[in-house]
Amino acid sequence: MAKTAIETLITLDNPVFKAYLFYNAILVAKMLSMSFLTARQRVAKGVFPNPEDIVLSPKSKIKVDEDVERVRRAHQNDLENITVYMVAAFGFVLTNPSPWLAINLFRAFTFARIAHTLVYAVVVVPQPARAIAFFVGTSVTIYMVAVSLKAFY
Amino acid sequence: MAKTAIETLITLDNPVFKAYLFYNAILVAKMLSMSFLTARQRVAKGVFPNPEDIVLSPKSKIKVDEDVERVRRAHQNDLENITVYMVAAFGFVLTNPSPWLAINLFRAFTFARIAHTLVYAVVVVPQPARAIAFFVGTSVTIYMVAVSLKAFY
Amino acid sequence: MAKTAIETLITLDNPVFKAYLFYNAILVAKMLSMSFLTARQRVAKGVFPNPEDIVLSPKSKIKVDEDVERVRRAHQNDLENITVYMVAAFGFVLTNPSPWLAINLFRAFTFARIAHTLVYAVVVVPQPARAIAFFVGTSVTIYMVAVSLKAFY
Numbered sequence: 001m002a003k004t005a006i007e008t009l010i011t012l013d014n015p016v017f018k019a020y021l022f023y024n025a026i027l028v029a030k031m032l033s034m035s036f037l038t039a040r041q042r043v044a045k046g047v048f049p050n051p052e053d054i055v056l057s058p059k060s061k062i063k064v065d066e067d068v069e070r071v072r073r074a075h076q077n078d079l080e081n082i083t084v085y086m087v088a089a090f091g092f093v094l095t096n097p098s099p100w101l102a103i104n105l106f107r108a109f110t111f112a113r114i115a116h117t118l119v120y121a122v123v124v125v126p127q128p129a130r131a132i133a134f135f136v137g138t139s140v141t142i143y144m145v146a147v148s149l150k151a152f153y
Numbered sequence: 154m155a156k157t158a159i160e161t162l163i164t165l166d167n168p169v170f171k172a173y174l175f176y177n178a179i180l181v182a183k184m185l186s187m188s189f190l191t192a193r194q195r196v197a198k199g200v201f202p203n204p205e206d207i208v209l210s211p212k213s214k215i216k217v218d219e220d221v222e223r224v225r226r227a228h229q230n231d232l233e234n235i236t237v238y239m240v241a242a243f244g245f246v247l248t249n250p251s252p253w254l255a256i257n258l259f260r261a262f263t264f265a266r267i268a269h270t271l272v273y274a275v276v277v278v279p280q281p282a283r284a285i286a287f288f289v290g291t292s293v294t295i296y297m298v299a300v301s302l303k304a305f306y
Numbered sequence: 307m308a309k310t311a312i313e314t315l316i317t318l319d320n321p322v323f324k325a326y327l328f329y330n331a332i333l334v335a336k337m338l339s340m341s342f343l344t345a346r347q348r349v350a351k352g353v354f355p356n357p358e359d360i361v362l363s364p365k366s367k368i369k370v371d372e373d374v375e376r377v378r379r380a381h382q383n384d385l386e387n388i389t390v391y392m393v394a395a396f397g398f399v400l401t402n403p404s405p406w407l408a409i410n411l412f413r414a415f416t417f418a419r420i421a422h423t424l425v426y427a428v429v430v431v432p433q434p435a436r437a438i439a440f441f442v443g444t445s446v447t448i449y450m451v452a453v454s455l456k457a458f459y
Contacts, residue, residue: 028193050226052278073356134341165458178394184390205431
């Protein structure tokens with residue numbers, strides 16, 4: 001890569017950095033929504049993890065429910081994949097990538113992760129829908145890691 | 154927001170950025186303490202997850218214990234909420250917020266998350282104590298995300 | 307610490323910041339590999355968490371398998387420890403540490419976490435191998451947090 005003063009990279013005048021921050025905000029909102037999706041399933045099914053959670057609704061039970069666990073697995077998959085993407089993408093921004101490529105990678109990752117949740121925990125779609133969404137997102141992160149390793153070695 | 158050179162934001166001369174880093178350090182310490190809280194419960198109850206963990210204490214068992222799981226759920230809730238806050242707050246700092254507002258939001262989030270752990274996993278306090286702590290923290294993150302989406306669009 | 311303009315810290319001319327980004331990329335790659343390690347175990351043992359995952363391999367079952375859970379616990383331990391390290395190390399870079407110390411702390415953490423996975427989920431090594439790997443990594447993070455708290459107070 002051409003050597004570039006980092007002051008021109010970590011600035012809102014850099015459309016790549018600004019897009020990075022924008023899609024981060026979208027992804028944070030998407031991850032927060034998983035808590036509410038879990039809560040909705042818990043209330044709908046009347047299942048909670050702690051004794052103190054059920055005092056106000058005597059029909060509720062402390063047990064494991066498959067529909068709740070499905071949402072929790074989707075949330076866990078977000079934790080495993082989105083946080084590392086955010087770290088990888090921060091490094092990638094500092095490699096001074098092509099704005100067109102970088103912004104479309106942010107978009108592809110974000111759309112893939114939203115699709116992952118939709119087909120996993122909102123409307124269950126047969127495989128390989130979820131596998132494809134997973135691999136699109138992971139491929140973006142792997143690409144960013146590879147570029148970073150080369151740039152920062 | 155008034156357009157501000159980012160050099161005046163990502164610097165320790167900016168009290169907001171400095172406070173962001175300070176409360177991040179507090180929150181990292183708080184999250185690390187969950188591992189020790191889990192370990193303390195495991196030793197106290199003599200329950201471990203792996204066969205290799207129990208060779209030195211023959212009375213221990215490989216099983217799931219409710220008191221251990223409670224601490225682990227509190228730790229998981231930290232992972233789900235604190236890491237996304239840190240990302241959201243980084244973006245929020247770059248929107249050039251009012252220092253008074255920003256620093257008090259960092260404090261509110263940090264106190265809410267410490268309270269969340271105390272009422273969840275140290276001394277179990279009846280609901281809605283934990284729900285309130287959760288919603289204070291989540292509200293801070295949602296506000297930061299909303300301001301970021303507007304600023305970086 | 308000597309007061310230093312942050313422009314000299316958040317730049318690729320700062321060997322500490324560049325090393326931070328390099329070891330971040332290694333750690334992201336390491337964390338991503340856990341998904342593939344889990345998938346390999348699931349396929350080898352024929353166990354999956356969702357009904358839609360087993361339609362293509364009729365011999366597979368939806369059940370919990372100890373070898374899969376072991377890899378998942380190693381992955382969870384990464385989530386609990388590596389993401390907070392990345393946040394702590396970002397703050398630590400901004401305290402203007404000695405390059406020799408900082409770069410060796412990044413290396414120690416990275417090697418400790420790779421060792422942690424190897425002895426936990428690839429070849430099971432008797433304790434205290436895993437405990438040592440855990441404490442080396444956690445000690446690095448705690449040191450960085452302590453330095454940050456002092457610097458940003």
